[in-house]
Amino acid sequence: AQRVTQPEKLLSVFKGAPVELKCNYSYSGSPELFWYVQYSRQRLQLLLRHISRESIKGFTADLNKGETSFHLKKPFAQEEDSAMYYCALRKGGPGANNLFFGTGTRLTVIP
Amino acid sequence: EAGVVQSPRYKIIEKKQPVAFWCNPISGHNTLYWYRQNLGQGPELLIRYENEEAVDDSQLPKDRFSAERLKGVDSTLKIQPAELGDSAVYLCASSLDGRASGSTEAFFGQGTRLTVV
Numbered sequence: 458a459q460r461v462t463q464p465e466k467l468l469s470v471f472k473g474a475p476v477e478l479k480c481n482y483s484y485s486g487s488p489e490l491f492w493y494v495q496y497s498r499q500r501l502q503l504l505l506r507h508i509s510r511e512s513i514k515g516f517t518a519d520l521n522k523g524e525t526s527f528h529l530k531k532p533f534a535q536e537e538d539s540a541m542y543y544c545a546l547r548k549g550g551p552g553a554n555n556l557f558f559g560t561g562t563r564l565t566v567i568p
Numbered sequence: 569e570a571g572v573v574q575s576p577r578y579k580i581i582e583k584k585q586p587v588a589f590w591c592n593p594i595s596g597h598n599t600l601y602w603y604r605q606n607l608g609q610g611p612e613l614l615i616r617y618e619n620e621e622a623v624d625d626s627q628l629p630k631d632r633f634s635a636e637r638l639k640g641v642d643s644t645l646k647i648q649p650a651e652l653g654d655s656a657v658y659l660c661a662s663s664l665d666g667r668a669s670g671s672t673e674a675f676f677g678q679g680t681r682l683t684v685v
Contacts, residue, residue: 461610463610466608500571500572500676500677500678500679501611501659501661501676502675502676503673503674503675506673543610543611545610554599554616554663554672555601555613555616555624556601556611556613556674557613558610558611558612559610560608560609560610561608561609561610
């Protein structure tokens, strides 16, 4: 069975400091990994996905199959990054469309 | 574009009463999901539709929960009777054809916060 683990419920960093939100997964196949973000009073929205290998709002995430991790990183945190972050996994292959979420990490960027 | 629309935003009911949630997905999105999010947890899938067909309802507590998507567009999720443990945020999401290979983004609604007292 698949599982997504986010070990930190809360994470606080100072503005300008680097930030890393951890995500580990367990799945025997080749998954697709995502990071979703929820800002205060807003809906859950996609931040980035591993297959795009892109940087969104300064955030990047690399899929490490050896360590089964998909940590989210940003070199210099901004106050507007304060939000709830969820790592999510989708099983690979056609028809496998369910998203499985971790429990989330609340990031607070201290001015 | 309004995105995925859910109503109501909030609902307070007494236990043993019925309750229903409504979702209007993004136009053209074939795949519709209902998730439940308990306090301090991530969203958990209840049911997924491809058009009007429920292709995965394995996590739906079928003794009290039911869902429908009759014309493959709007969907309703019902709980009857509600229990105290059903208090949660119920999220609806939609995406393009989920049966196609490759990644398709899921767009979420604002959710319905249910409180059972």
